[in-house]
Amino acid sequence: QTDLASRMKDPGQWPMAARDYANTRYSELDQINPSNASGLRLAWTFSVGVDRGQEAAPLVVDGTMYVVSPYAGPYPNRVFALDATTGELKWSYAPKPEPAAAGVACCDVVNRGLAFDNGKIFLNTLDNHSVALDAKTGKELWHTKLGEINKGETITMAPVVVKGKVLIGNSGGELGVRGWVTALDENTGAIAWRAYATGPDKDVLIGEDFKPFYDNLKGKDLGVKTWPADRWQVGGGTMWGWISYDADLNLIYYGTANPSPWNANQRSGDNLWSTTIFARDPDNGNAKWAYQVNPHDLFDHDEINENVLVDLELNGQPRKVLIHPGRNGYMYVMDRATGEVISADAYEFVNAYKGVDLKTGKIIPNEEKTPLVGKTVEDICPTAPGAKDWQPSAWSPRTKLLYVPHQHLCMNFKASQVGYIAGTPYVGADVDMYAGPGGHRGEFMAWDPVARKKVWEIHEQLPVWSGALVTAGDVAFYGTMDRLFKAVDAKTGKLLWQFRAGSGFIGQPISYRGSDGQQYIAILSGVGGWPGAVANAEVDQRVRNGALGFAGAMQDLPFYTAGGSELLVFKLGGTSNQDGSHAPQQ
C-alpha cells in the first residue's frame, strides 16, 4: 500500500485532484448536510498572487493544504503549503520559468493541480517540466523536462501517481502537437515509458494482448494509416485531462484530445488515436483496449473528460463500468475490462450527431451539420468546447447519481484551410457560439446511469465551468462564472446556500477535516481558462484568437473577470478571526 492509498482511505484528506483513483470526488464527511448547510461561513482565505484562470484542485495531506498558481506574474506556477485548518503559510516554491510558454498556451495559462505520494508533491509547469518537491519543506528533489515550447507544447493537467509512477500528459491540440502520456519514476524523475496517441503502433505501445472490442478498429499501424501521409506527426490527440485507475484490473484509463487541425478536410480518415479512451497497463504503458469516441472528429470534440469508475447492477448483472460524460454530448457507460459501450445517451441538446450505434460502438454523424470549407454551417449543438469541457463531475455512492457541471451552447462553424507553422495556432475554423435552446448557457445536473436519464437540472446564465463535489451529507457543490459558489441538496437539486465571491468559479471544490474536527470546503475563485480568455483583457491576442467564439456566447452579459482571484475555505459557523487558534468553538 502506497502513502497515497493510505491517505485516500482517510476521509479527512483530499490527496489527489479527483480525491480517489475512481475519480469520484466524493467525500465521506457528513457534518455539513441539507439542514445546516446554510450556516457555512468563511474560515480563511488566501491569494496565490495571480489574477488568471484558477482551475487547480487544492490537495490536503496530513493537515497541510497544497495549492498551485496559474503560469503568470513574477512567480508562475508557484506552489504554496498552508496549514489546512488555519491557513498559515508553511512554505512556498517558485519554479524557474520559461516565459515563452504563456504565448503558446491555447486556453489561458491554467494548472489543474498537484499530486502527492511518499512524502513528495509533484508539479507540472506550463513550460513542460515535471518537478518533485519534499512535501514537508518544499525543497526541490528532481525535475525532468518533458516537452518543447517552441513546438507549441505545454502542460496544464494535474499529474496522477500510480504504483510509484507519475503519469503526465501534454497539451497543444490547437497547435498541432503530437499527444502523449508519459510515466516517470517518482523517486528519480526518469522516464519509464511514453505512449503517443498518433503514429506507428509500436510507439503507441499496443500490447500483445491488445483487443479492440469493435471490429472496425482491427488492423495494423492504424495510428499511421488512418491519416494522410505523415499528418499524424502534427495530429494532436494530446492528454490534458483526467486519469483513473482500477487496481484489481491493473489498468489506467484516460481519453485523448481533438485531432489537429480542427478543419477535418485536411485529414481524411479516422485519425486514430485522437478522441480515444485508452485502457493501459501502468507498469509498461501497453494498451489493453482503446475506443475512439469521435472518429474523424469534426468539431474539436476532445475526449479528455473524466472516466468515473463505478460498479453498477445493470439488467440484474454486476458490471465494472466507467462513466464518461463525453464532450460530444453523450453519456457513455462502458465495460472497463473490455471497452464495450453498454449505453450512450444524449445528456444535452445534440444535433451534431444522430446517436451512438451500440452494435458497432460508432457514433452516427449528422451529414447536415458537417462543416464546409469557406461556408458557414449554422446551428450546430453542442459547440467546440462541447456539451462539457474538462470540468469534472462527482459521483455519490449513496444517491448513485453523477453530478455534472456543463455547457448549454450552440454554434455557427466555418472551416478554412490552414498551414502548419510550429508553435502557432493550427486550427482552421471560425466559430461563433451562443446560448442553447431556452436561452441559458450552462447547467448543473444529476444523472442516473442505470435509468439512463437526468434526475434534476439547474439552469445557469453562463456555462458551468467549475468542477463538482458531493459529500456523504448529501450536499453537492459547484461554482458559477458569475461569482456564486453553491451548495445544493444532492437528492433534489434544491439550493441550500450560496456565497458571492470577487471573481467567478472555474476551480475544483474539495472537502476535508480540519484539526478542530470540523468539515471544511475549499475552492479557488478566479475566471480564466478558455471562456475567461476572451473576456480577460490581459490575455495575449493569440490566446484570444484561439479562444474561438466565446465573445459571442458572453455578449451583453455582466461578465467580468479581472481581479479577485482567491482561495476560499468554508466551514459551519466560520472563523471570525483569520487566526484559527482563536476560532470560536462550535
Ligand SMILES: O=C(O)c1cc(C(=O)O)c2c(n1)C(=O)C(=O)c1cc(C(=O)O)[nH]c1-2
Ligand atoms: O487540445 C488540447 O491540447 C487542449 C488543451 C487545453 C488545455 O490544456 O487547457 C484545452 C483544450 N484543448 C480545449 O479544447 C479546451 O476546450 C480547453 C478549455 C480549457 C480550459 O482551461 O478551460 N483548456 C482547454
Ligand SMILES: [Ca+2]
Ligand atoms: Ca483541444
